[in-house]
Amino acid sequence: MIIISHRANVNGPSKNENSPESIEIALSLNYDVELDVWAVNDQLMLGHDAPQYALNKPLVDRIGAKGWFHCKNLEALNYFSNNLPHLNYFWHQKDDYTITSNGYFWTYPGKKISTKSVIVLPELIDPDILESMIQQGAYALCTDWPNNYGN
Numbered sequence: 001m002i003i004i005s006h007r008a009n010v011n012g013p014s015k016n017e018n019s020p021e022s023i024e025i026a027l028s029l030n031y032d033v034e035l036d037v038w039a040v041n042d043q044l045m046l047g048h049d050a051p052q053y054a055l056n057k058p059l060v061d062r063i064g065a066k067g068w069f070h071c072k073n074l075e076a077l078n079y080f081s082n083n084l085p086h087l088n089y090f091w092h093q094k095d096d097y098t099i100t101s102n103g104y105f106w107t108y109p110g111k112k113i114s115t116k117s118v119i120v121l122p123e124l125i126d127p128d129i130l131e132s133m134i135q136q137g138a139y140a141l142c143t144d145w146p147n148n149y150g151n
Helices: 020-028 057-066 074-083 127-135
Strands: 002-006 032-040 043-046 067-071 088-090 097-099 105-107 117-120 140-143
Touching (some): 020 032, 020 057, 032 074, 117 127
Parallel strands (some): 002 140, 032 067, 105 117
Antiparallel strands (some): 097 105
16 A cells, blocks of 8 residues: 655654755655645645645656646646656545546545545544545555554
């Protein structure tokens, strides 16, 4: 199972989430990374509630297929669709399921899963239910605590 570092956190939520430094740490530990991405004036930016850090092309290239880019505005969706269609990107708010550009199911905590599902924030799911979900063969797990799950 693939382990995805939620907002590039590796040991719980951090004030440095989505930062280039956090991304480098998560990648160095061989985790995939879920990142909150905005497009502002045709420039990609990282940040959960607002654009905070520049996301330059060398970092996008380094992240590559290990990235799960959560587009936070329509401009980011358009940017990925027009310029980076090979990467895995998506939009969601509180949907039970969102299909990513590469056909995976971004799955709200506790919802039914398939072998194409990414279990989001397993720390919010009852441990017995989570264990059952993992045994059903989810594709990936996206967590603020990837070090608790290994890679």
